[in-house]
Amino acid sequence: MSIVSLSSGEPTCTTEDVKAIAGANGFTITPGSVDETAFLLFANAFDATCEAIENLPEYEDPRLKPVIVDGERQCHRPDAVENPLNAWAHKTTLTIPSAKGPLAGRTIAVKDNVSVAGLPLGLGCSPGLLKDGKHPISPIDAIVVQRILAAGGTIKGTATCENLSMFAVSYTSHSGVVHNAWQPGYATGGSSSGCAALVSIGDVEEARQSGKDTRDYPLGEGVDLAVGGDQGGSIRLPAAYSGIYGLKPTHGLIPYTGIAALNPLIDHTGPMTRTVEDAALMLGVMAGYDGIDPRMTPESPMPDKVPDYARDLQAWIAGKEKAGEWTADGAAKGLRIGILKEAFDVIGLDPAVADVVKAAAERFRSLGADVNEISIPLHKHGAAIWTIAARPMMPHFVAGNPPDLLSHTMPHLQPNKIGQDYFDTLAHRNPAAVNILMNAAHLQLKYGPALARKAHMHVWELRDAYDKALEECDVLLTPCNNTVAPKHPASTAKTEDNPDGCSERIMDLFEPAIGNTLNTCSFNVTGHPAMSMPVGWGKVKEGDGRLPIGMQVVAKRWDEASILKVAKSWEVGGRWTDSR
Template identity: 50%
Template sequence: MSVVFLSTGPPTVNVEKLRSVAKSYGVVVDAHEEEHYRHLLNGLDATSAVIDALPAYTDPRLLPDPSTLPRTYERLAGDADKNPLNSWSHQTTITAPKALSSKLDGKKVVVKDNVSIAGVPLTGGTFPELLTGKNEYPIPQIDAVVVKRVLESGGTIKGSANCEHFSMSPLSFTSASGPVHNAWLQGYTTGGSSSGCGAVVAATQVRAWRKKYGLPLNDSELGEGVEMAIGGDQGGSIRIPAAYAGIYGMKPTHGLIPYTGIISLLPLIDHTGPMTATLEDNALLLSVLAGYDGMDPRCTPETPLRQNVPDYLSLLDTWKAEREATSQWTPDSAGKGLRVAVIKEGLGVLGLSEEVKKIMESAAAQFKAIGADVQEVAIPMHVLGPAIWTVVSRPCIVSHGLENRVTPMLQYAMPDVTPPVFDQKAYEILNKHNPAVVNMFFNGAFMNEKPDANVALAKAMGHVQQLRDAYDGVLKDFDVLLTPVNPRVGSKHPEHTMEVDGKMEPAIGATLNTCQFNVTGHPALSMPAGWGKAPDGTGMLPVGMQLVAKRFDEMSIFKAAAAWEVAGKGLDKWNGQLN
């Protein structure tokens, strides 16, 4: 292999720098060889300077449609009057005058505040100095692919929704702008890290539900809502807030929806997907967002081209119509032919409350009642899933996520996100607002300092495939798998002044039924299954169930969910009491 340097200029690298570089490896270079290696380093430095001098290049496919410009916005984060749930980060109104289709006509969509909207500040749920090392948030020059696809389909981008600090909390009290409240009960978690997405869609859900039951509207407690949101999920961050918020949240198959233009945590586990007030809207939005974009390395040969993406809602409607034509779309026959596997280990995870377990048993019984074949199956590796997810993610999540270092694959690299070095000042801020991020830095250093760090990572990666095979083995005989989402009914926000353990304890166990499917890539939907009593209070809060299918088989999930709801939707299992 030959190396060509573009330098003929004066030397910029001295011997001291060479020695420093060698010392980082514990190497001492022989004195008579130092000049040779110094010369090579100097050539590299000069070559690097050539690239440094070039202007940044932005892929024109990501530039905003000129017809949608100029854009204005209002920051609502922390504004208790306009934003009582603290669900909104920035509010705007962006439409495309000449959309390519009318699929989303009349639909309002928000995106998690780690998704780029050209001209609108991006926060990542943290403080600007931790995201860029400056006092101001970056303002992207590009629209993320999911944003472009919403606009091209006739939808309106209404802004960004608050998210948890660096997307690292399954609960909703760590955002830099303060806690995000549950739309059903103020002061309680709405789940994270796509917390604002959950709350802003739930505001729409609550209004419709209260109207249905003839209850007084509580608009002043909710703020503005939307029908649809686009969340992010690395360990459960779409499904968990969807469960606590009583809405529908789909973590699609890994690589089905491009992640281009979204702040990453780790490509292996990065997912983005729809969070909606209805199942039908979830199917609709998924068909708009899905399909290869030619830029995201998370996409694979299995990812469909845009023109080959299924029209999930149309297919669902056709399937329903076929059953209605044969008088099967009834509460006792809608599920005939469906095969549902209840994962035994999912009902035994650490911290799962008896109340949530009973709701899951009732959900399984409802599948039986509609004529589905329901069986409890053992998947022993399900219990190991969280450990596999942890060991696979910890060594690299700091570098690729919290430091935004570019992976060695062609991609859009989010150049405006330039976190500074983790130091004492960063520690003190993060320790106060979200100790989970501090823990992640410590975890990464601890794992990478092990002499056998790469061996452990390689072994864990092998077990990812084994875990995928375990689920696929069961899915040969079943259409969907069933587990709980949230292990407990939503908790109260902890006091901001609590010590680390007080802030971390409520989140323990939250991802034990969700993170497995981030590493295996299977699609998983959270949907309302019933109600539970709020702890430390007299209110009621939604509880979610999770349906999982084969990779790229989101259609089976939509069918099973729709059939289940023929016998009664989860939010309709209300006992007549809110307090």
């Protein structure tokens, strides 16, 4: 078919359009030339092709059709009385009464970037950043939502997340700050901030019932489990700040289909729970190839080949008990523990946090494990490799562009064109989201694509370095966060004079988050599974309170089982809440 025959109706492109299109690519076409005439014809033919697709109705894969639940899908935005921690985005109750799976009777919240049919998809951002100036109502259920409902779980709603999932602390959401359940006024970490707060409520309530915590302030309704998202630490960081377990699985183990992406290279979703057993249980429900997500590879197990992590963990413990080893001096016998030397040299690591994590790591010796310090010099460059490898693609997704590989995009979620409104909305709410755009442009203008290509080469080097270290040990241990949760900046409080809770001084927002991901983000690009587990307490910087400290446990790719064993064996020496 000829180019001319592809065009129908009156031409829609002009020579000015051709000039602009050429300019966007950095070249010019001589006005009035034969070349200009030819490319004007090409432009009109191409525009006719664009219109043909634009006129088609949107298509939703039937595999993502909403699951049939009990009753109508309804939700509401809870007020401050019902939602004192601001951890809920929207509340609902979705369940399949006939489902009798492993999550029966358990309540679950999902991060507000996960599609739940009938609920708004908020992304923690101002609706003004999205098409038509409002958050879309999702017409689909993400694969993880389907699997949770099929396993008998009850989804109680969506949890507040940081603005566009681009911040490591919990005061950038359009709805306002998310309070730490252990210390209101302090951060829960981000970007899965609401998830961490809602799950940790159970531990706070337990501490009150036992008399260990005599304070009385409103918490609101919590949940048993949550689905978080992690591109640089956004499951692990809030888990560490909040005293829960947060597992970023191997890249490609859990499908990301139906979840708003930042970059397929680093996108992960995973469980956030109060116990190791629940992390194992939820992982088994969520994991497995879905036939849609391009992040999954031939290494990803089919659903019927996913290990039964919970059963396998219990079988391992039972074997230990039979051998008389499930004791305070034998629970970790046979495990090889590596303490990652360079992880304690990162900028901004609070010595008090380092001491708690080192003490937690040393506990494994008394539990019978083989414990050694492991040096991986390239770990010091891990955050830089993550940044340069991942940054160029992130604005691509913020603008609503599809990935390079076929995936199920979310056409109902369409960001507005990035421009001055984007800057004005976010610069004093979440400057990191603006900085990512600035970084990507800086990278392109000064270095071109060569530097990002080089960073991708070093991702393979970094993966190899971790793989070699993990031949000597079963897991690597690192601090998770550099400090205990910081206090929310005073400038983020919503007042009559500042109804949006925006800070006039950008650095007030940035400073508490600097360095937070130095020990977490590298495992997003290499794809290794990593879990934050609570191991103790640290004093807050302002006031007399204390907040949880988390330790990161990293294993070989596809070896989540070792992480679960190591974390559970550590608890034989005493629960983290009992430490001082």
